[in-house]
Amino acid sequence: MFGAAIIIFRESLEAALLIGIIAAATRGLARRDRWLLLGIGAGLAGSLLVAAATQTIAELADGAGQELFNAAVLGIAVVMIGWHNVWMASHGKEMAGKARQVGADVKSGRQELSAVAAVVALAVLREGSESVLFLQGMTAASNESGSAILAGGAFGLAAGAALGFIVYRGLLRIPLRWFFAATSTLLLLLAAGLASQMAKFLVQGDFLPSLAAPAWDTSALLTTDSALGTALHVLVGYDARPAGMQLLFYAIALVAIASATLWVRRRDGAALRLHAQH
Amino acid sequence: MLLRALLLSALLVSTAAVAADAVPLAIKDHRFVPAEVKVPANTKLKLIVENQDATPEEFESHDLNREKVIAPHSKATIFIGPLKPGSYKFFGEFNQSTAQGVVIAE
Numbered sequence: 001m002f003g004a005a006i007i008i009f010r011e012s013l014e015a016a017l018l019i020g021i022i023a024a025a026t027r028g029l030a031r032r033d034r035w036l037l038l039g040i041g042a043g044l045a046g047s048l049l050v051a052a053a054t055q056t057i058a059e060l061a062d063g064a065g066q067e068l069f070n071a072a073v074l075g076i077a078v079v080m081i082g083w084h085n086v087w088m089a090s091h092g093k094e095m096a097g098k099a100r101q102v103g104a105d106v107k108s109g110r111q112e113l114s115a116v117a118a119v120v121a122l123a124v125l126r127e128g129s130e131s132v133l134f135l136q137g138m139t140a141a142s143n144e145s146g147s148a149i150l151a152g153g154a155f156g157l158a159a160g161a162a163l164g165f166i167v168y169r170g171l172l173r174i175p176l177r178w179f180f181a182a183t184s185t186l187l188l189l190l191a192a193g194l195a196s197q198m199a200k201f202l203v204q205g206d207f208l209p210s211l212a213a214p215a216w217d218t219s220a221l222l223t224t225d226s227a228l229g230t231a232l233h234v235l236v237g238y239d240a241r242p243a244g245m246q247l248l249f250y251a252i253a254l255v256a257i258a259s260a261t262l263w264v265r266r267r268d269g270a271a272l273r274l275h276a277q278h
Numbered sequence: 279m280l281l282r283a284l285l286l287s288a289l290l291v292s293t294a295a296v297a298a299d300a301v302p303l304a305i306k307d308h309r310f311v312p313a314e315v316k317v318p319a320n321t322k323l324k325l326i327v328e329n330q331d332a333t334p335e336e337f338e339s340h341d342l343n344r345e346k347v348i349a350p351h352s353k354a355t356i357f358i359g360p361l362k363p364g365s366y367k368f369f370g371e372f373n374q375s376t377a378q379g380v381v382i383a384e
Contacts, residue, residue, distance in 0.1 A: 003374075003375070007372070055349040055352060058348075058352070058354065063353075063355045064355070066347065130336060133336075134336075134372045136333075137333030137334045137350075137372055138372070140332065141332065141333045200343050200344075203357070204345075204346065204356060204357055206298070206324070206357040210359070213342075213358075213360060213361055219340075223340065240340065240341075241342075241343060246343070
């Protein structure tokens with residue numbers, strides 16, 4: 001039971017932190033909760049499907065199907081988070097001004113929230129499918145009763161969700177003046193970390209060279225599986241021994257999302273000034 | 279230094295096209311057999327991990343930056359390296375108390 005609790009906690013951590021941050025970042029958007037729940041529900045349903053299809057996915061692409069699948073899931077999540085940050089760059093001010101309900105046109109808000117729901121669904125899907133497989137294997141093989149294992153899993157999931165909620169409440173305490181900059185920066189680093197994980201899978205499946213394995217080794221300072229290492233891994237993509245290709249993906253995602261965000265902010269600023277002159 | 283390392287390895291990267299040597303590894307009774315895998319350093323390799331158990335396992339290594347779920351009674355290929363000389367621990371995430379192993383590159 002204890003083993004199940006720890007594993008499910010670890011699996012749920014990444015999704016829980018991401019949901020906590022993105023829920024904070026979309027505060028004040030109409031019907032946000034419904035979209036977040038939709039994302040979580042779709043992710044859970046997808047987890048069952050992916051777990052059931054593990055063998056089929058694994059056999060695709062000459063045995064590298066799982067790597068391609070994970071890389072695709074991560075890649076889409078990076079693009080969606082990037083989209084969210086760009087959207088925030090042009091609507092964040094307006095939201096900060098009104099704080100509660102956004103006056104932004106309904107269609108644009110709906111697009112933004114569906115991107116957010118997709119990010120949530122993909123995060124749940126990735127960790128959820130592994131959790132399902134683990135619980136299945138454990139109930140089939142272990143001499144513990146199935147209900148004890150499931151109870152352990154439920155406890156681990158609750159602990160992960162609680163941590164996500166703490167992060168959410170903590171972020172809401174940030175003064176509005178800095179709020180959107182803070183959540184956008186958090187999501188930017190998180191997305192870059194996901195891009196690095198994407199590179200890891202593409203190297204693992206031999207689609208890309210590693211470009212130095214590892215590029216450096218900080219495991220003597222901080223191991224990736226320590227508590228702090230795990231938190232930093234999820235939040236900013238920390239790896240004690242990253243491959244060169246991971247660093248390259250990290251940098252590309254970081255620069256691409258940051259410059260798109262800055263470009264939109266500058267464009268909107270210029271449009272406002274132009275408007276004021278006339 | 280990082281940039282130099284990247285450029286240097288970019289030059290050496292033709293390895294991606296070269297067929298990698300296969301290194302067999304089995305999972306039996308939630309243990310890796312053998313638990314210690316000796317491989318040549320600075321060479322790209324593919325671990326062929328055969329899960330002989332009736333339950334799924336996740337091959338995971340923070341040192342190698344690898345994770346792959348392996349279905350019951352099936353084989354999975356995991357590319358690793360070229361590795362710098364050293365030891366790289368790996369484990370089965372679903373049975374971490376018993377499934378432990380290490381790749382030694384020399």
